[in-house]
Amino acid sequence: MKVTEMDSPCGKITLAATENGLCQLLFGGYEQNAVKIQAWMVKRNIGREIDREDEYFARIKEELQEYFQGDRRTFSFPVDLYGTPFQKNVWGVLKRIPYGETQSYKQVATAIHAPKAVRAVGSANNQNPLPIIIPCHRVIGSNGSMVGYGGGLDKKKMLLELEGA
Numbered sequence: 001m002k003v004t005e006m007d008s009p010c011g012k013i014t015l016a017a018t019e020n021g022l023c024q025l026l027f028g029g030y031e032q033n034a035v036k037i038q039a040w041m042v043k044r045n046i047g048r049e050i051d052r053e054d055e056y057f058a059r060i061k062e063e064l065q066e067y068f069q070g071d072r073r074t075f076s077f078p079v080d081l082y083g084t085p086f087q088k089n090v091w092g093v094l095k096r097i098p099y100g101e102t103q104s105y106k107q108v109a110t111a112i113h114a115p116k117a118v119r120a121v122g123s124a125n126n127q128n129p130l131p132i133i134i135p136c137h138r139v140i141g142s143n144g145s146m147v148g149y150g151g152g153l154d155k156k157k158m159l160l161e162l163e164g165a
């Protein structure tokens with residue numbers, strides 16, 4: 001596993017990747033996330049070796065900086081997603097929510113043809129390993145309220161304001 005850190009308007013971000021692509025974006029620095037990354041690797045039988053490798057992440061960091069500057073709406077680097085089929089289905093819907101727009105958990109549940117699975121959609125949203133890249137911040141409550149965000153509601157609000165939502 002390769003890791004690096006970067007500064008962002010959301011604070012420090014830790015990026016982790018396998019040889020197949022970016023697999024985790026975590027709010028906070030590496031020291032804050034090291035145990036979480038190790039546990040994630042063990043759970044997925046990826047190994048235990050972590051290398052700090054900034055060069056690998058140059059393109060990813062560049063695209064994220066462009067996003068934070070308002071110059072990028074989608075990302076083109078490879079990702080390596082680990083999740084259940086249900087989670088991947090939800091994350092696929094999240095990726096289709098346009099930049100600057102929001103949808104409710106109910107709308108996402110309806111999009112996966114499971115309109116009663118609102119709580120399960122919320123859980124999948126919470127397990128999203130690539131916030132910002134898979135824009136779970138664009139999912140809001142049915143009444144338009146800002147509910148739930150693994151990085152904190154302040155970050156969700158900041159990202160939505162950045163996008164003009």
